[in-house]
Amino acid sequence: MSEAQSITGEQGIARELTxxxxxxxxxxxxxxxxxxxxxxxxxxxxxxxxxxGRLYPNLDELVxxxxxxxxxxxxxxxxxxxxxxxYEAVLDGLRWSLSKVVTGDDRADEISEIIDDSYDN
Numbered sequence: 001m002s003e004a005q006s007i008t009g010e011q012g013i014a015r016e017l018t019x020x021x022x023x024x025x026x027x028x029x030x031x032x033x034x035x036x037x038x039x040x041x042x043x044x045x046x047x048x049x050x051x052x053g054r055l056y057p058n059l060d061e062l063v064x065x066x067x068x069x070x071x072x073x074x075x076x077x078x079x080x081x082x083x084x085x086x087y088e089a090v091l092d093g094l095r096w097s098l099s100k101v102v103t104g105d106d107r108a109d110e111i112s113e114i115i116d117d118s119y120d121n
Contacts, residue, residue, distance in 0.1 A: 027041045032081035
């Protein structure tokens, strides 16, 4: 079995994914990308090299789970894009995180500032 443990169904699937897989989905929420572009984004986030042997099996599993769609750009390059279920998994993870972080008006305001700042960038 790869990084994710057994998936128990579509509802709450984000809760069964590894942090690495969740990060891949989050990256793909921005736009479809080819594997090396995803690898670069992950390396920028982690500050260290991401092994091909870790990235591609996780991408393949996310494809098998129906969270990511894989298409061929050319004979050597695949493009990966988030499916509707993948987008819902990202939202589910965000909802859960926010339900734990936002405990009052001050924290809600901080989250609103983060969201506003992301639109400015």
